Amino acid sequence: MKFSDFKKEFKMSMEDICYEIIQDDNNSIKVKNERVGVKKLKTIIETAITISNRKGFHAMSLRELCSECGLSMGGLYGYISSKDELLEVIQDQGRRLLLKVMDTYGNEKESSIDQLTRAIYTHIYLSELMQPWFFFSYMEARFFIREEQEKSIETELLTEQIFSEILEMGRLKGDFKLGDPVLTASxxxxxxxxxxxxxxKYNRRNISVDDYAKHVxxxxxxxxxxxx
Amino acid sequence: MKFSDFKKEFKMSMEDICYEIIQDDNNSIKVKNERVGVKKLKTIIETAITISNRKGFHAMSLRELCSECGLSMGGLYGYISSKDELLEVIQDQGRRLLLKVMDTYGNEKESSIDQLTRAIYTHIYLSELMQPWFFFSYMEARFFIREEQEKSIETELLTEQIFSEILEMGRLKGDFKLGDPVLTASxxxxxxxxxxxxxxKYNRRNISVDDYAKHVxxxxxxxxxxxx
DNA sequence: GTCTATACAACGATAGAC
DNA sequence: GTCTATCGTTGTATAGAC
Structure with missing residues (x-):
């Protein structure tokens, strides 16, 4: 599996997800015109992640977000009803994308070693393509409200479980020799x-995504x- | 090396460090009475780390910090001249403690394997005793001002360098077989x-510090x- | 050395014009 | 659907009494 191939297959564009979110009635987005709404929402989410990763979600003022999006405060509030909801939308968008890709990749007919290799490649490649969101999600998780925090923990443990299951299965088949699958997955x-x-750190050292994956x-x- | 032994040798109390900081003229602490100052400064630092680890340094208001320390706003400003300086003091205190312990532990006469083992144990044990500060330092680093951020990166790379040097030395002596010492240290x-x-996660799973160290x-x- | 009271800036959020 | 203007709140920081 090469990163360039993975990237090509990673067709799920953010526009599709933003379209889904705008249609979804679980949030309070007032703008329903898709032609203009999808594009703006995408900008809002991407800009919010960029600023948050630099100075933290809490330290990012909505005024700053607005000016970088070319939007006024009033305009922004057509897309979100509060700053907390913005956070929910960011998390929701990333999780939808993540789960879609994880569903695609998986092959239970492979050998234990191939399964483990594929799982590692998939995770590293995915986190490469969605790096800003992964970073955001990890670093801001402790500030989430209870509900979002639980979803976040769930996703974290789910990923880990994928690895511990592969390891456990491999051990039962005699392919792997290891003590504790859970500690190893961790x-x-x-x-x-x-x-x-x-x-x-890795940019500074000129280590490519494939260098890193191979080493792991x-x-x-x-x-x-x-x-x- | 057992954790209980390490803990006993870890005598460097926070009081000593706070005493040093109060005496130091590089900061703007007005309170110079050591009997009362050292104790209060210790409380301020510990409380600030606790609150920050829960909700983030930026989201922690000084009002909140004061009320949890049993101090008024005016009283607090006898110890710091700004919120930014509070952050510097926290970092300074942790780094002093860290460097003191790291100086103590190190033995170049050991075999490569023993050196590597000892370095891993030392780091895990140290981060266990100073967990709140390590967590704070890692999670808040991106919000630091440039100067503090550089110090933080320096400390990060220093730790990594200790490992890459042990690995490189071991490889030269023929004790270790590995490709890239830097990637491995990382x-x-x-x-x-x-x-x-x-x-x-590890609390939930009842994994002790020694379980973890052994597995690593x-x-x-x-x-x-x-x-x- | 610590308190209370207060200054002033910046924040999230909303109302009403267009 | 987006704008400008403005509200109330909360933040850091300081002045002056004790």
Whole structure:
């Protein structure tokens, strides 16, 4: 699996998701004209993530967001009913995209090693394409209201579970030798997260997404193939 | 090395550091009476870290900090001259403590494997004892002013360098088989960081600091001993 | 050294014109 | 659907009494 191939298959555009969100009646978006609404909502979400990742969601004022979006305060409130709802919309949009892609990738007929390799590649490639959202979601999670926080924890544990299931299955089939699948899945996850959390470090060192993926895989494989 | 032993040797109390800070003329602390000042400053720092870790440094109002410290706004400003300086004091205090302990632990006469093992234990044990500060420092770093941010990056890279030097030395001596020492050090660091960043997860699963340390070590050893 | 009272800026949110 | 103008609240910071 190459990143360039993955990128091509990653066709789910943000526009589609924004269209879904505008149609959805669970939020309080007043603007229903799709031609203008979808484009603006996309801008609002992307700009909000960019500013938040620089100075934090709480420190980002809505005035600043408006001026960077070319919108007035009143105009913004046609899309959201409060700053808290903006956060919900950001999370909702990212989660929808994430789950769609995760549904696509998965193949239970593969060998344990191939399954593990594919899962690692998929996660790293996905977090590369959605890096700003992954970063936002990780760093802002502790400020979420209870409901959003629980959704966030759920998503975190779901990802980890994918790995622990592959590891557990591999151990039962005798392909892997490892002690604790849950601790191992957790260790893998921490390495995957480093890729989207410490972007400055890897950029500075000119490490590509494929360099990183290969290293994580060789690291993990050494452990699951050995007998420790 | 056991955690209980480490804890006993970790005698450097926060009081000593607070005493140093109050004496230091680089900050603008007005209160110079040590009997009352040291105790209050310690409370301010600890409370500020606690609140910040819950809701973020920026979202913590000084009013809230004051009321939890049993201090008035005017009283607080005897210890700091601005909210930004409070952040500097928190960082300064943690870094002083960190560097003191890191100086103590280190033994160049050990074998490569023992050195690596000791470095991992030291880092995990240290982050266990200073968990609130480590968490604060990691999560708030992007909001720091330029100067503090550079200090923070420096400390991050210093820790990583300790590992990459041990790995490089081990490779030269033929003890370790690994490709890229820097990428490997980075992977190790991400696992170490998970311990103080995802405390809720490990608490929930009843994983002790020693369980975690042992698992990281077995993970790392499998990689450096193999030939990938 | 610590308090109360207050100044002043910036925030989120809304009303009403267009 | 978007604008300008404005409201009330909350934030950091300071002045002056004790």
């Amino acid at each position: 260790a893998i996850k921490s390495m995957l997260q480093d890729w989207y959390l410490k972007r400055w 895989i060789s690291f993990v494989m050494a452990f699951v193939k050995g007998d420790c | 992977a190790i660091k991400s696992m170490l960081q998970d311990w103080y960043l995802k405390r809720w 070590i077995s993970f790392v050893m499998a990689f450096v001993k193999g030939d990938c």
